[in-house]
Amino acid sequence: MIRVIALREFRSLLSMPSTWFVLAAIQFIFAWFFLARLDAFLEIQPQLAQIANAPGVTASIAAPLFNVIALLLMMLIPMFTMRLIAEERRNQTLALLLSSPLSSAQIVLGKFLGLMMFLALLIVTAPLMLYTLQLGTPLDHGLLWSNVIGLFMLTCCYASLGLYISSLTAQPIIAAIGALAALLGLWLADISSNSAETPWHQFSPLFHFQNFNYGLMDSGDAAYFILFSTVFLLLTMKRLNNNRIYG
Amino acid sequence: MPNATPDITLTARKLKRSFGNQTVIHDVSLQLKRGEVLGLLGHNGAGKSTTMQMLTGCITPDSGTIEVCGIDLVKQPTLAKAHLGYLPETPPLYRELRVNDYLIFAARLRGMSAKDVPEALALTMQRCGLNDKRNQLIGTLSKGYQQRVGIAQAIIHQPAVVILDEPTVGLDPTQIREIRTLIRELGNQHSVILSTHLLGEVESICDRVEIMQQGKLIYGDTSARMQRYGQVSGFTISFRNPPALSILQGVSGVSRIEQVNANQFRILHSAEQNPSAELLTLAAQYDWQLEQLTPLQTRLEDVFVQITDEQNAGVQP
Known part of the structure; x- marks a missing residue:
């Protein structure tokens, strides 16, 4: 049942020209940034060759690229999550889901997985692009995959927060702005606090992505991502249940 | 498998629902038998849509119970909802999908297994007259066809109870006739509840009527009996060369007379004495040149107004 909803969501996304x-x-921006980094790397390569333990090609191209993608996705994902429930409510298609033999959990997970299928497709283009470098040089697969896994979990966080905010309103635009504001707020709380010890850093998903970005897979960060996504998915299910009670 | 469904398909007892401080549904109880079409009649804002949303589990009632085929809708929602098909006021259509894909999605959503879907799909397409639109995007269909797709999604899984909220709104007369025929057909195998504010619709397709006003059911009976309710005896008569009103008034048996226009009169008479025969003789005698004589038909509208007025006045019908 979750699969049926997820596939419908995926299909609807692909049938829209805006997608x-x-x-x-976004592919153009990824490629542009990738080529710019590659260019810069080739320029400084002779100097790097003289340093012992110089950063390799993966650290100087892949890591910054993933960092930029993480930032871009933060602004982009609200555009995709806004439709999920708000638009169903506005077009009154939510009644079909609510009157079908489904639990709120199935509806929410279906929608979340449908969107994640699409976002995974979007993310996976980055490592594909990076693997073209392998034609000329060996790559650091550990660093690369730590980034991919981190980025995927980060995307789950963004998507679940966006999904929750979409369930609060009947206006997709408000859902988009709300999700963007929430994500930017979390990010700003992180970058605007200077001291390293403040707990503000801990709230930001992007802060927890940093370790993955350096190639360090920290179970604490992974736990944060999983907890963050779970909480917002549960809140969304709760909201859909309240929808039946409060109308 | 019509034998597996019990005779009473839907029971609602003492439903109550309020939004904020405003109670919109008071003590609504309904019962529906298999093969019955029930019309829920009422003005806009009477609570028809809210009642239907409760019956389909889209919103939960504050108190009261709903049973679908003997399964409690509040306690076991997923089991009970498998027997329901629902068309809300606005058909729940994904405009970006093709008719085919959308109906397959609806069928799977209602828990049909993948191997049963093609057969159900073909049958439903044929019943709703959608065969030549199967590959069209729903967004490009006309309103009438969208409404049909809406009905198709409600019946594709062969539910015991089909709930249709104003199914003929916004359609042209031909489409209305087709949809009514379809609903009548559905009534033979499924139980159907439909809401409407069109009295003709109730007259032509419903077995039973419940009238709703301000969140209460104020009258319930078979639609045939309802038509008999508040029966009047009378006719309209028109002459090319009409006599004075007072002459007609004087004919024995005429209890009330109204002049509709220069040539036409509406005559009410008592049930025992019908003055039409005498009028015909007089017309021939004095050369009034009778054009037509039509018995007055009780319109459901009159009945409706009468019942709601009586309710407002606090008189029991």
Whole structure:
């Protein structure tokens, strides 16, 4: 049942022209940044060759690229999550889901997985692009995959927060702005506090991505990502249940 | 498997529901038998849609119980909802999907197994007249076809109870007739509840009527009996060369007379004495040139107004 909803969500996403437009635009930005980093790396390569233990090609191209993607996704994902429930409510298609023999959990997980299928497709283009470097040089697979896994978990966080905010309103635009504001707020709380010890850093998903970005897979960070996503998915299920009670 | 469904398909007892401080549904109880079409009649804002949303589990009642095929809708929602098909006021259509894909999605969502879907799909397409639109995007269909797709999603899984909220709103007369025929057909195998504010709709397709006003059911009976309710005896008569009103008034048996226009009169008479025969003789005698004589038909509308007025006045019908 979850699969049925997820596939419908995925199919609806792919049938909208705006999705393809955003996909193309984001791909262009990824590629642009990738080539810019590659260019910079080639320029400083002779100097790097003289240093002992110099950063390799993966650390100087892949890591910054993933960092930029993580930031871009923060602004982009609200555009995709806004429709999930808010639009169903506005078009009154939510009644179909609510009157079907489904639990709220199935509806929420279906929608979440449908979107994640699409976002995974979007993310996976980055390592594909990076693997083209392997034609000329060996890559640090550990660092690369730590980034991919981190990015995927980060995306789960963004998507679950966006899904929750989408369940609060009947206006997709408000859902998009709300999710963007929440994500930016978390990010700003992180970067604007200077001292290393303040707990503000701990709230930000992007802060927890940093370790993955350096190639360090910390179970604490992974636990944060899982907890963050779970909490917002549960809140969304709760909200859908309240929808039946309060109308 | 019509034998597996019990004779009473839907029971609702003492439903209550309020939004904030405003109670919109008071003590609504309904019962529906298999093969019955029930019309829920009422003005806008009477609580028809809210009642239907409760019956389909889209919102939960504050108190009261709903049973679908003997299964409690509040306690075992997923089991009970498998026997329900629902068309809300606005058909719940994903405009970006094709008709085919959308109906397959609806069927799977209602818990049909993948191997049963093609057969159900073909049958439903044929019943709703959607065969030549199967590959069209729903967003590009006309309103009438969208409404049909809406009905198709409600019946594709062969539910015991089909709930249709104003199914003919916004359709042209031909489409209305087709949809009514379809609903009548559905009534033979499923139980159907439909809400409407069109009295003709109740007259033509419903077996039973419940009238709703301000969140209460104020009248319930078979639609045939309802038509008999508040029966009047009378006719309209028109002459090319009409006599004075007072002459007609004088004919024995005429209890009330109204002049509709220069040539036409509406005559009410007592049930025992029908003055039409005498009028015909007089017309021939004095050359009034009778054009037509039509018995007055009780319109459901009159009945409806009468019942709601009586309710407002606090008189029991």
